[in-house]
Amino acid sequence: MKNLLARIFPRLDRYIISKFIGTYIYSIILIISISIVFDFNENLNKFATYHAPWTAIVFDYYANFVPYFANLFSPLFVFIAVIFFTSKLAGNSxxxxxxxxxxxxxxxxxxxxxxxxxxxAVNFYLGAYVIPHGNVVRLNFETQYKNKRRVTSASNVQLQVAPNVIAYLQQYDNTTRRGYGFSLDHFEDKKLVSHMTANVIQYDTISDSRYHWKALNYKIRTLKGLREKIQTGTEIDTMIMMEPMDLIFNTDQQETFTSPELKRYISKQQERGSQNVIQYEVEYHKRIATSFASFILTLIGASLSARKRKGGMGLSLGIGLALSFSYILLQTISATFAINAGMPALLAAWIPNMIFAVIAYFCYRLAPD
Structure with a gap:
């Protein structure tokens, strides 16, 4: 086994890989530790005001704070790691x-x-499948102990829950998963064939399957030609193809979905004709693009710092930091254009990679040979 690994990865490769990964992990520990100190100092008063228990601060907040921000700024850590250890190798000839x-x-x-x-690969797996679950816990902590306001109610909600089926809610409270002033209209050939109303609908949170609602004080009118059938009652269990997440929108809600959940959510909303999915599309494509950026930024960092310089690693590190922050800034700007100016989400997510791929090409051409 050792001989096989030695043939696949000669000593030179193992040396560079260990330096790269080691420096990357070290930079994460160093910078995130500093971030935790500043964040704790900034929020200490809020933690005390809202009586946040230490177990919640450590395990609910910071245990999820660390992987979220480490993954978010991974391009920065990759760039710093490559430039730092490559400049050191170049400085030592x-x-x-x-x-x-x-x-x-x-x-x-x-x-x-x-x-x-x-x-x-690690960044994509964490960002697509692991960190979203932690974000749910972290955001709930922020809502409870940092007084970060989140949308918990909605009014005058109308959406298409199935082909030719329109639901309307006068008021919805996400805390109790309860809606008021509900109506459900079913059309065939643009003609109303069924109209259901209910004073209250309650989402069944303990059901084994999705879309279970309980309608209270309901009335169902079924129309067939000139005939009309009316059914009333105090309570009925029904399947309505909508969920609480379809009724409430928060600015950071997309961060709590895994990539498969994001894909399903986007498809479902597009089928309904909803226009409020662009931020979800940007998040979905950004997770892939940011992971791919590791290759581009590694090439730029290695090309910039492979040449021995009189000033040491200072100049290379300065250029690298400027480029890495430019990449993060460009990500933010392109996402804003997608959400507010109608730019395609796929293009917005990949524009930073496209621009920096061109920069990587010219840096590679200038690298020592």
Whole structure:
């Protein structure tokens, strides 16, 4: 097994991979630790005011704060890690020795790209499947102990819950999962064939399946030609193809969905003709694009810092920080354009990668050979 690994990853590759991954983890620990100190200092008064227990602060808030922000700023950590340890290798003339021994710069990039692939895969898995569940806990903590206002009610909600079926709610309270002034209209060939009203509808949170609602003080009118059938009652269990998440929209709600949940939610809302899905589409595509950015930023960082400079790593680190913050800023700007200016979500998510891929190409051309 060791001989197989040695053939696949020679000592040079193992050396660079260990330096890359080690520096990446070290930069995360260092910067996130500083962020925790500043965040705790800023929110200490709120924690005390709202009597947040220490267990909730540690396990509900900061245990989910760390992976969320580590994954969010992963491009920054990748850039810092590559520039830091590559500049150090160049300063010690190790890269010159590698190139003099016959290894091309292209060959040196192989362990860099392998390390970037590991980081990209981990980032995507965490961002798509793990962190969204933690975000639910973290955002609930912020709502309860940091007084971060979240939308818990909606009024005059109208949506298409199925083809030719329109639901309307005069008022909905997400805290109790209860709606008031409900009506459900079913059309065939643009003609109303069924009209249901209920004073109150209650979502069944303990049901084994989705879309279970209980209608209280209901009335159902069934129309067939000139005939009309009326059914009334105090309570009825019914299936209505809508859920509480369809009725309440928060600015950070998309961060609480896993990627499969995001995809299903987007498809469902598009089938209903809803226009309020652009931020969900941006989030879905951004998770893939941000993971792929590890390759681009690794190439830029390695190309910039592989040449030995008189000033040491200071200049390379400064350029790297400027570029990494520019990438994060460009992500924010393109997402804003998608949400507010109608830019396609896929294009908005990938524009930073496209621009930085061009920068990576020119940096690679200028790298030592």
């Amino acid at each position: 190790e890269i010159i020795a590698m190139l003099s021994a016959g290894a091309s710069f292209k060959r040196l990039l192989r362990p860099y790209m392998f390390s970037a692939a590991i980081i990209a």
